[in-house]
Amino acid sequence: MKRMILLAACAIPAFAFAQTVPKIDSSYANWYYEGRMELYNQLNNKPADILFLGNSITERGEWHELLPGKKIANRGIGGDNTFGVLARLNGVIQQKPKKLFLLIGINDIGRGLPTEVILNNYRRILTQLTQGLPKTKIIVQSVLPMNEAKLPYAYLKNKADKIKALNEGIVPLAKEFNLTYLNLHELFADEKGELKADYTKDGIHLEPVAYVDWVNWLKQHKQL
Amino acid sequence: MAALLLATGFTAGAQAVDSTYDNNHYKERLALFAKMPKQKKAIVFLGNSITEAGKWNEILPGQPVQNRGISGDNSFGVIARLPEIVAQKPSKIFLMIGVNDLKREVPVPVIINNYRRIAGIIKQGSPKTKVVLQSVLPVNDTILIEAFKKVTNANVTLLNNALEQIARENGYTYVNLHEAFADEKGQLKRRETPDGLHLKVSSYPQWVEFLRSKKLL
Numbered sequence A: 001m002k003r004m005i006l007l008a009a010c011a012i013p014a015f016a017f018a019q020t021v022p023k024i025d026s027s028y029a030n031w032y033y034e035g036r037m038e039l040y041n042q043l044n045n046k047p048a049d050i051l052f053l054g055n056s057i058t059e060r061g062e063w064h065e066l067l068p069g070k071k072i073a074n075r076g077i078g079g080d081n082t083f084g085v086l087a088r089l090n091g092v093i094q095q096k097p098k099k100l101f102l103l104i105g106i107n108d109i110g111r112g113l114p115t116e117v118i119l120n121n122y123r124r125i126l127t128q129l130t131q132g133l134p135k136t137k138i139i140v141q142s143v144l145p146m147n148e149a150k151l152p153y154a155y156l157k158n159k160a161d162k163i164k165a166l167n168e169g170i171v172p173l174a175k176e177f178n179l180t181y182l183n184l185h186e187l188f189a190d191e192k193g194e195l196k197a198d199y200t201k202d203g204i205h206l207e208p209v210a211y212v213d214w215v216n217w218l219k220q221h222k223q224l
Numbered sequence B: 001m002a003a004l005l006l007a008t009g010f011t012a013g014a015q016a017v018d019s020t021y022d023n024n025h026y027k028e029r030l031a032l033f034a035k036m037p038k039q040k041k042a043i044v045f046l047g048n049s050i051t052e053a054g055k056w057n058e059i060l061p062g063q064p065v066q067n068r069g070i071s072g073d074n075s076f077g078v079i080a081r082l083p084e085i086v087a088q089k090p091s092k093i094f095l096m097i098g099v100n101d102l103k104r105e106v107p108v109p110v111i112i113n114n115y116r117r118i119a120g121i122i123k124q125g126s127p128k129t130k131v132v133l134q135s136v137l138p139v140n141d142t143i144l145i146e147a148f149k150k151v152t153n154a155n156v157t158l159l160n161n162a163l164e165q166i167a168r169e170n171g172y173t174y175v176n177l178h179e180a181f182a183d184e185k186g187q188l189k190r191r192e193t194p195d196g197l198h199l200k201v202s203s204y205p206q207w208v209e210f211l212r213s214k215k216l217l
Helices: A016-020 A031-043 A082-087 A089-094 A106-110 A115-132 A160-176 A208-220 B024-035 B075-087 B099-103 B108-125 B153-170 B201-213
Strands: A050-054 A072-076 A099-103 A137-141 A180-182 B043-047 B065-069 B092-096 B130-134 B173-175
Touching: A031 A089, A031 B201, A082 A089, A082 A115, A089 A115, A099 A115, A106 A115, A106 A160, A115 A137, A115 A160, A137 A160, A160 A180, A208 B024, B024 B075, B043 B075, B075 B108, B099 B108, B099 B153, B108 B130, B108 B153, B130 B153, B153 B173
Parallel strands: A050 A072, A050 A099, A099 A137, A137 A180, B043 B065, B043 B092, B092 B130, B130 B173
Antiparallel strands: none
């Protein structure tokens, strides 16, 4: 899967915030994103019990099979970032899920966006979601750690501090919006704070067993 | 993929048939399937990349859908993994397989023979399962990617004619997806395919709708 998104064709002018920093890459609408949106736009009228919103880590989860009988909407898009999520919230809101799990941000970190920019997007996302879905239980999940030794992508190396900073910024935001925050590092991080080696082949994505454990962990924490 | 050429008994003496299937992706998918909880009255979509790419679960929310597509899979690979699927006694199996066999020039009679073996395995292991043999999709040879140039719509038609007959012999349903996805020249509709062979992910709701219109879902 192409994780580094080509900028030229789909770059969108950075918003005003960007004037104080060198350059903000706010693009998201690549061919893969567009393809998924063509599908999702046909499905927005289907009611969902649980909606999973995020990037490839969400998309690759077999949530339907792991939660039989539930109406699941997997709204993960490989490569997506906070700008891409913002742009598709209308469809998500239209679907009126009873519960929504959010996990987004590693691709923002991967392209070197400043933490404040990502958090500002988080604020916009949570504002729109809480306003559009007042009855939905929204669960904000921490951005996962990575496993340095297994990462083949140079642009994702040495980002542990950025992940930590982002998650530390998400915690008070979730509190401000009165939402549940889940620290997934409790499940996914080893004693060094890295993504457990057994859970990943490439240091960032998860193996099937990780999703099984994730769902069980959410159940143990009474979130599912 | 390592091009192991293995002759099956069926064609011994004729020509070598590439019956390999057990590649990395196949193994990874099987490992994933093994982790999934068993479902009662499962609706199984069984096939290759065309099945795997379908977000069947999304289009049929809340239903016990299992996507058992494996990109690159062929009729030999389906036979090898069929016992596990059949053991669950699913309520329905929607099968589409064969284009990767054609890609590597497995003779149509060999593919047909594999379909008969598939039908036999399901009959024996789960006689109550409703089986839907879906026609192999046509290709669009005006834009077909190089890797699939060996696939011809003449062979697709040959195979599909046999599938219709196998369905009849076994009391299974045959659905002709060409009604939904072929243009007036019998080519895969240009607007539904990025590469002449696969469907766009946004084309699948239409597929499900077609199966519904035939009262199969």
